Amino acid sequence: MLGEHAYAVDVxxxxxxxxxxxxxRAYGRDHLLRAKGKSHVIEGSSDRVxxxxxxxxxxxxxxxxxxxxCHMLSYLHVATLHGxxxxxxxxxxxxxxxxxxxxxxxxxxxxxxxRVVVADAAMAARALEIHAEAAAKCFIAASVAFPVHHEPxxxxxx
Numbered sequence: 610m611l612g613e614h615a616y617a618v619d620v621x622x623x624x625x626x627x628x629x630x631x632x633x634r635a636y637g638r639d640h641l642l643r644a645k646g647k648s649h650v651i652e653g654s655s656d657r658v659x660x661x662x663x664x665x666x667x668x669x670x671x672x673x674x675x676x677x678x679c680h681m682l683s684y685l686h687v688a689t690l691h692g693x694x695x696x697x698x699x700x701x702x703x704x705x706x707x708x709x710x711x712x713x714x715x716x717x718x719x720x721x722x723x724r725v726v727v728a729d730a731a732m733a734a735r736a737l738e739i740h741a742e743a744a745a746k747c748f749i750a751a752s753v754a755f756p757v758h759h760e761p762x763x764x765x766x767x
Contacts, residue, residue: 619643654661684743697726736763
């Protein structure tokens with residue numbers, strides 16, 4: 610189905626403490642992400658280096674997670690189109706953000722390391738090849754201005 614799809618996320622800052630933003634260290638970075646129909650709230654913050662709560666998800670981690678999820682979902686779709694039976698999939702994604710010295714920065718790159726388990730050894734070569742097609746179909750990767758690299762591994766189920 611072709612078309613335009615809209616998404617909505619509500620963010621609520623919960624880190625006002627007593628004085629709000631009276632100083633850089635005076636306020637908390639904690640916040641909540643919600644979406645209509647979702648049963649779970651995501652507890653967010655900034656990275657610890659930016660005075661956030663290390664136990665909460667930060668935006669950089671969420672971005673890397675979105676890229677990893679999108680590639681996985683695209684890959685599983687492409688696998689079905691090519692008759693590749695995937696029985697397991699994990700990813701150990703990483704990303705690098707570089708500060709620009711002016712208070713901002715940008716992601717330099719993300720590396721996805723999908724580890725795919727296929728049902729039959731005869732599918733292994735094809736399973737490796739279709740990562741490129743999946744990458745081309747990933748909406749999130751197509752939306753970012755930095756490279757998303759792939760270092761896939763294919764294993765055969767016992």
